[in-house]
Amino acid sequence: MNCDQAREMIPLYAARALPEEDGAALIEHVVGCGVCQGELVETMRLTHELRKAFAQFPGPPKGAWLSVAARTLGAPLLRVGVGSEIAGLTLDVGATKTGVPIMGTLSILGREVPVLRI
Amino acid sequence: MDDAKLVTKVAQGDGGAFRELYERFADRVYRYAFTLLRDRHLAEDVMQETMISVWKGAGMFEGRSQVSTWLFGIARYQAYHARRSEAKGERLPAERVEEPDPSGPMEREVRVQRAVASLPPEQREVVFLAFYEGLPYEEIARVQGVPEGTVKSRMFHAKRRLAEELRP
Numbered sequence: 001m002n003c004d005q006a007r008e009m010i011p012l013y014a015a016r017a018l019p020e021e022d023g024a025a026l027i028e029h030v031v032g033c034g035v036c037q038g039e040l041v042e043t044m045r046l047t048h049e050l051r052k053a054f055a056q057f058p059g060p061p062k063g064a065w066l067s068v069a070a071r072t073l074g075a076p077l078l079r080v081g082v083g084s085e086i087a088g089l090t091l092d093v094g095a096t097k098t099g100v101p102i103m104g105t106l107s108i109l110g111r112e113v114p115v116l117r118i
Numbered sequence: 119m120d121d122a123k124l125v126t127k128v129a130q131g132d133g134g135a136f137r138e139l140y141e142r143f144a145d146r147v148y149r150y151a152f153t154l155l156r157d158r159h160l161a162e163d164v165m166q167e168t169m170i171s172v173w174k175g176a177g178m179f180e181g182r183s184q185v186s187t188w189l190f191g192i193a194r195y196q197a198y199h200a201r202r203s204e205a206k207g208e209r210l211p212a213e214r215v216e217e218p219d220p221s222g223p224m225e226r227e228v229r230v231q232r233a234v235a236s237l238p239p240e241q242r243e244v245v246f247l248a249f250y251e252g253l254p255y256e257e258i259a260r261v262q263g264v265p266e267g268t269v270k271s272r273m274f275h276a277k278r279r280l281a282e283e284l285r286p
Contacts (some may be wrong), residue, residue: 008255011249012248012254014249015252016252017248017253018254042281046284047249049226049227049284050280051249052227052230053230053234054149054234056231057149058152058158059145059148059149060144060148060161060162060165064148064166065137068140068144068166068169068170068173071166071170072170073173
């Protein structure tokens with residue numbers, strides 16, 4: 001392995017994305033090359049700092065799954081129910097690309113009847 | 119269960135598998151989109167549209183690349199459209215990222231974040247995919263749709279620029 005090849009591999013090694021065999025060859029080169037040794041140390045440090053920097057980016061909002069589920073699985077964004085086990089009314093508020101559908105279901109003695117669709 | 123098997127189940131309409139896939143990748147796709155766009159609202163849109171595309175098109179995954187590569191490829195396409203829509207004024211004005219205060223004990227971290235933000239988008243993307251996601255050059259080339267040599271060149275220039283920006 002020459003220095004050019006080693007320098008291509010160093011970022012991958014630092015990111016733990018280098019196959020084991022290539023990693024071993026890289027280390028063998030680095031042990032005997034002061035320049036690449038310095039490059040490896042510097043890249044390892046940079047990798048650590050970059051991973052930290054990217055990890056500090058904000059993650060997705062917690063409710064994002066509900067929107068995705070509503071547009072794929074048809075799961076409601078919001079479900080509101082009133083009544084008892086004998087009779088009750090459930091309102092499901094969904095979300096699609098074209099609007100916010102609201103569906104009402106009346107349940108009487110375990111049987112469900114759609115009563116509203118907006 | 120590995121990622122590819124999960125995608126197969128999603129292709130069969132398995133909602134539970136889709137939820138699991140979402141749990142594994144939503145955060146990563148969001149961070150990737152944020153790296154590309156530097157805008158939280160657009161990044162959320164891109165993440166959602168990517169996951170919806172996965173639900174609809176899971177059957178098209180052929181297993182020739184990692185699932186993450188496939189997902190990042192879809193997200194990249196969605197980000198391109200999000201940026202175009204924003205440029206045309208079809209979306210609300212973007213909420214840009216607040217720049218942190220560079221003074222104080224967090225100085226080095228802030229400098230790293232600023233250095234990353236200052237990179238040209240393609241270089242920032244390569245840095246994210248290589249250093250944060252640990253994707254090999256070959257997979258990054260697939261995501262970006264460019265030859266592997268271009269990825270290596272972008273990495274070289276990104277590293278040089280980061281070293282200059284972070285020099286004490």
